[in-house]
Amino acid sequence: MRGTEPRLPLWRSVYRAKHAYAFLLPLIALLAIFSYYPIVMALKMSFYQWKGGNEAIFNGLDNFRELFSDPTFYRSLGNVFRFILFDCTVGVLMPLLVAELLFHLRSARLQYAFRTMFVATITVPSVVVILIWVFLYNPVVGGMNAVVSVLGIGPQLWLGGTSTALGSVILSGFPFINPIYLLIIFAGLQAIPGSLIEASVLEGCGRWRRFLSIDLPLVSGQLKLVFILSVLHAMQSFYKPLIMTGGGPGDATLVPGLYMFQSGFSRNDFGYASTIGFVMLIAMLAITFATNKLVRSEND
Amino acid sequence: MRNQRAVSAVAAVLLSLFVFFSFFPVLIMLLTSVKSRLEISLGIFRLPTDIRWDNYGRAFRKVIPYTGNSLLIAVAVVVGVLIVSSLAAYSLARYRFPGREPIYYSIIALMMVPTVLVLIPMFKMVAALHLLNSYWVVILPQVAGGCVMAVFLLRSFFAGLPEELFESFRIDGAREGTVLRSLVLPLSKPILGTVAVLNFNTSWNDYIWPMVTINKESLKPIVTGIMSFTNDYSSDYGPMMAAYVLASLPLMLVIGFSMRYFVDGLTSGAVKA
Amino acid sequence: MRAVSVKWVSVSAAVVLGASLLGGCGSSSGNNESASNGADAGSGGKPVSFKIASWAGPGKKDGMDMVINEYKKIKPNVDISFEEVAQTNSDFDVWMAAQLAGNQEPEAVMDFSYDEPYNKYIDKGYKVLEMDPYLDKVSPYTNKPWKESFRDVDLNLMRSTQNGKLNNIATSMVxxxxxxxxxxxxxxxxxxxxxxxxxxxxxxxxxxxxxxxxxxxxxxxxxxxxxxxxxxxxxxxxxxxxxxxxxxxxxxxxxxxxxxxxxxxxxxxxxxxxxxxxxxxxxxxxxxxxxxxxxxxxxxxxxxxxxxxxxxxxxxxxxxxxxxxxxxxxxxxxxxxxxxxxxxxxxxxxxxxxxxGDLADAFVVMPSAIDEKIQDEIMDFIMFYTSPEIATKLADMNWIIPTAVGVEPNANLQRYLPKYRxxxxxxxxxxxxxxxxxxxxxxxxxxxxxxxxxxxxxxxxxxxxxxxxxxxxxxxxxxxxxxxxxxxxx
CATH class of the missing domain: 3.40.190.10 (Periplasmic binding protein-like II)
Incomplete structure (x- = not known):
């Protein structure tokens, strides 16, 4: 199937691959109606001044001009960058660590049990997690100040302090083990041929060495996948800042996703919200493209 | 050998710690679900002295009418996603055809669109299509959304299946549909299971879209339907937590089920282990 | 194994088929219950129905249901439904934004007062009912002009600062x-x-x-x-x-x-x-x-x-x-x-x-009511809601302070009675x-x-x-x- 076929004229290629197109058809049809059409409509609005009602006034690139000279937007970018920096490193390393630990268990039953439990954590409603952390972060009645006092740090304002708010929101992702990422990486580790592992043991390879030279390269595809997914998720998410701090104090925890939501639903500036969305989309495309190009991996 | 046992023990301890932290919110949820309003105000971590089992009674009465809806929608979504995305991912992974890469990237790009942006145009569209207040208005967009990530995951997996397996099938002159059904899908159980669990969960917990598009009480899913647990200008958390606990039970069942059938180790086919 | 998966698929397929039969393709225009049956202004006897939407609040549904039941006794041809469509006011805003964009909005809502209705609806270009003309009408429930049911200063506050018009009527004081x-x-x-x-x-x-x-x-x-x-x-x-x-x-x-x-x-x-x-x-x-x-x-x-x-x-x-x-x-x-x-x-x-203090629980009448020409019916219901008799019942039920005048303060609100101007x-x-x-x-x-x-x-x-x-x-x-x-x- 690979390699040495002569190039066919286009229509021939298309006909040859008619199965391929047929299989793709249901997805494309569904996406065209329920994804592409609304998105194009929404993005179109970034060229308008739209209050969410029935009238929209075309104003060309005005929204974009306003956005690129908007200090709040840049601050939100700075904030989300910190999110990404943390979530996409710790958030990828932790599932990797857990997956590796799972593999070092001798009992397959224990492994199965742990695996199921981690997957089950996906059912926790995020509103519960947020509630707990908001309570923990309360300087007066919560537990965080008590915890850090053990470490010798004085009482903090956490969500209510300008310098601590963003960090507090980021840390509320503890323990940063996303079950889906875990499953993906675990599946990748599972796919490593047993023969390779045996060979390395026979050669007297230490565990750490094996991890670095066998495990890591062979799951780099999955790691890349998880990295991209976590970047995309971090870029778009705003639920936590919305509920925990409303973007504050000031705009210390404002992220682009929240800024977009507020522009639309609080300030009736849906055109501007679309503009933010548009710019975010371009940014995410760029990051994904760059990651794909920079990190070569086995299966792609 | 002793070394391995020691390592295994350490691993088990660490994993237990991690699981505990991951499950901590569930414990709090359970604890809160039996508390009275006053005790909830008095502190999240306090152990209740005044246990209110009737929170579950109230929650049960509220949750039950909506459970069927959530189940139906979630199952339909999972089936839809699995079928549509398997077909598409298989095509994208194993065939070469004009426009393959652009199509793939166009699909993936959909993951980069913030969903809140699309809410209003999508609503206008489904209103114009007369889909409001039906199961379809929730199912179809959820399938569309779920397929994007599913295609992303499945394509990567399908592409990694070794060529040799396909050779033997093709030599026997199998049709494309058969290849997919008999060879690829059985091998892909782990990833299919992951996709199924993921989409069931997302569908089950989807709140905003069903809230906006379904007004008929009889069609609402659980998370949207369990409202008016308010007794005060802030929510009545006791019965609400009980409702969340009850609502997550089917989810837990589904996960257990799918873990058993789909992720039970790779016993079929010529896959390395 | 394969047998199991086939069974699984066929069970699901049956479920989906069943769903499509039951669920159908939805009602033809969203809120069919609220489509008017051609009531022209003011003629009693013709069946009228409308929907009021709001977010979940303490005693809101109980209070409203009580008033709706009372109203049905005197106006059996009017069918009103009250729905708490969201859990918080911010979710409600999202809901309303979507409904309005898709022309699916209810006939009336219970929302915040002051400038909120203007900011949320009129600013976007939707025509919400202006209630000034109704102030001079005689309320059949008090036999006095409706505006006398309220303190001038409260009416003044309910008016929008943007255009000075009364686009909402708040029913309780905070x-x-x-x-x-x-x-x-x-x-x-x-x-x-x-x-x-x-x-x-x-x-x-x-x-x-x-x-x-x-x-x-x-x-x-x-x-x-x-x-x-x-x-x-x-x-x-x-x-x-x-x-x-x-x-x-x-x-x-x-x-x-x-x-x-x-x-x-x-x-x-x-x-x-x-x-x-x-x-x-x-x-x-x-x-x-x-x-x-x-x-x-x-x-x-x-x-x-x-x-x-x-x-x-x-x-x-x-x-x-x-x-x-x-x-x-x-x-x-x-x-x-x-x-x-x-x-x-x-x-x-x-x-x-x-x-x-503050004003709350304000009725806002939406464009859909004006299109269906049933705004008079809805205003009648609101006049009923704000009549002293009903206001007193609500106050007793929910311990609120109504904006309607002539209501004795609830005895339980001792600690909350207004003392200043x-x-x-x-x-x-x-x-x-x-x-x-x-x-x-x-x-x-x-x-x-x-x-x-x-x-x-x-x-x-x-x-x-x-x-x-x-x-x-x-x-x-x-x-x-x-x-x-x-x-x-x-």
Whole structure:
């Protein structure tokens, strides 16, 4: 199937691959109606001044001009960058660590049990997690100040302090083990041929060495996948800042996703919200493209 | 050998710690679900002295009418996603055809669109299509959304299946549909299971879209339907937590089920282990 | 294995098929129940139905259902349904935005009062019912013109500052007090404060006593507490500005055009001592708030007070029922009014406090009702809702204070009864008349100022700049200039 076929004229290629197109058809049809059409409509609005009602006034690139000279937007970018920096490193390393630990268990039953439990954590409603952390972060009645006092740090304002708010929101992702990422990486580790592992043991390879030279390269595809997914998720998410701090104090925890939501639903500036969305989309495309190009991996 | 046992023990301890932290919110949820309003105000971590089992009674009465809806929608979504995305991912992974890469990237790009942006145009569209207040208005967009990530995951997996397996099938002159059904899908159980669990969960917990598009009480899913647990200008958390606990039970069942059938180790086919 | 998966697929397929049969393709136009059956204005007897939507609130559904049942007894041809479509008001806003965009909105909603209906609906170009003409109509339930069911000052507040029209009718009043822990007061020998310096002295004493209790549990995640403080204080320290600013409508309130003119001509200058002083006073006050208040909501603040970890908190009359039942404070407690701002604190104070309060549960009638020509029926129902008899029933049921006059205050609301004159929202600090964006900006900067991140001068400068920017935006959008006297000369 690979390699040495002569190039066919286009229509021939298309006909040859008619199965391929047929299989793709249901997805494309569904996406065209329920994804592409609304998105194009929404993005179109970034060229308008739209209050969410029935009238929209075309104003060309005005929204974009306003956005690129908007200090709040840049601050939100700075904030989300910190999110990404943390979530996409710790958030990828932790599932990797857990997956590796799972593999070092001798009992397959224990492994199965742990695996199921981690997957089950996906059912926790995020509103519960947020509630707990908001309570923990309360300087007066919560537990965080008590915890850090053990470490010798004085009482903090956490969500209510300008310098601590963003960090507090980021840390509320503890323990940063996303079950889906875990499953993906675990599946990748599972796919490593047993023969390779045996060979390395026979050669007297230490565990750490094996991890670095066998495990890591062979799951780099999955790691890349998880990295991209976590970047995309971090870029778009705003639920936590919305509920925990409303973007504050000031705009210390404002992220682009929240800024977009507020522009639309609080300030009736849906055109501007679309503009933010548009710019975010371009940014995410760029990051994904760059990651794909920079990190070569086995299966792609 | 002793070394391995020691390592295994350490691993088990660490994993237990991690699981505990991951499950901590569930414990709090359970604890809160039996508390009275006053005790909830008095502190999240306090152990209740005044246990209110009737929170579950109230929650049960509220949750039950909506459970069927959530189940139906979630199952339909999972089936839809699995079928549509398997077909598409298989095509994208194993065939070469004009426009393959652009199509793939166009699909993936959909993951980069913030969903809140699309809410209003999508609503206008489904209103114009007369889909409001039906199961379809929730199912179809959820399938569309779920397929994007599913295609992303499945394509990567399908592409990694070794060529040799396909050779033997093709030599026997199998049709494309058969290849997919008999060879690829059985091998892909782990990833299919992951996709199924993921989409069931997302569908089950989807709140905003069903809230906006379904007004008929009889069609609402659980998370949207369990409202008016308010007794005060802030929510009545006791019965609400009980409702969340009850609502997550089917989810837990589904996960257990799918873990058993789909992720039970790779016993079929010529896959390395 | 394969057998299992086949069975699985076929079961699911059956389920999906079943679903499509049951669910169908949905009703043909969303809210079919609410389609009018051709009622022309005012003719009783013809079946009419409409829907009222709101978000979940304490006793809301019970109260409304009760009123609907009573109404059905006298008007059996009218079918009303009330639905709580969202859990919070912000979710409700999302719901409404979508419904309106898709022409699926209900006929009426119960929403916030003041400028919210304008900002949420009219600003976007939707035509909401203007209720002014109905004020002069005689209500069949009181046999008097409808406007006599309300206090003028309340009607005035319900009017929009943008166009001076009445686009909503609030049905209940929210009164605000400060709740305090009597046990702590007794323990430290404190007296109930009457003036602001006395309050501060109490707060300071509590802090100095170091008994592990914060002086005050405040909240600044949303604008409410700040709005209340600003309006209450401004009524005493900024009232002298009213004649200078209230030049067009002369209604003791600031319309947006009046406010814009005042900013543009420099009458409103945040560096003026009265305006600057109010901000500084707020910072002074918040100095005694529990740490972390910036990120707290009113519920969290109240919980802190309930746990005995703070001696005071804000409380509104909606708390009365829970505090008497479900969440009864485990200590002795009472309330007092927000203390008078005395001249030694603010030299321009008239020391004549106005009530700390708000209006809530407002009916807004949506364009769909006007299209179906059933607005008269809906207004009739609203007149019924605000008649003294029904208002009294609601007050007894939910312990609210109705805006309808002639209702005896509920005996259980002793601690929450209004004592002072009504307030007029004449503060020059929150920038509310300039719109939500300006208001949010002030809140943001205020959070930083209160935390000490910025000093008073930088704070004033940033608020000033934003105020002028927003004013310029409004002037441009509405075509107001100095020459055409801000829209009053063409």
């Amino acid at each position: 009164t605000l007090k400060i709740a305090y822990n009597k046990d702590i007061y007794d323990k430290l020998g404190l007296q109930v404060p009457k003036t602001y310096p006395e309050l501060i002295a109490n707060l300071q004493k509590i802090r100095d006593a170091k008994i592990g209790v914060e002086p005050f549990a405040g909240f600044l995640k949303v604008t409410s507490a700040w709005d209340w403080f600003a309006r209450f204080t401004a009524q005493q320290t900024e009232e002298q500005f009213v004649p200078q600013i209230d030049t067009f409508l002369r209604n003791d309130k600031y319309g947006q055009d009046e406010y814009v003119k005042a900013v543009d001509t420099g009458v409103i200058d945040v560096h003026k001592p009265e305006i600057k002083g109010l901000y500084e006073l707020f910072k002074d006050f918040t100095g005694y708030w529990a740490p972390g208040s910036i990120a707290m909501t009113s519920a969290e603040a109240r919980d802190m007070w309930l746990q005995g970890k703070a001696a005071h908190t804000f409380t509104i009359n909606i708390d009365a029922k829970p505090f008497a039942g479900d969440t009864k404070p485990p200590f002795n407690w009472d309330t007092f009014e927000f203390p008078v701002i005395t001249k030694d604190v603010a030299p321009t104070s008239n020391e004549n406090p106005a009530e700390f 009504p307030q007029n929202q004449i503060d020059l600090n929150s920038q509310a008349p300039l719109g939500t964006a300006a208001r949010q900006y002030v809140l943001q900067q205020l959070q930083r100022y209160v935390l000490g991140d910025v000093g008073i001068d930088d704070f004033l400068d940033s608020v000033d700049k934003n105020m002028k920017d927003e004013t310029a935006k409004i002037m441009k959008e509405k075509g107001w200039t100095k020459e055409n006297d801000y829209g009053h000369k063409s």
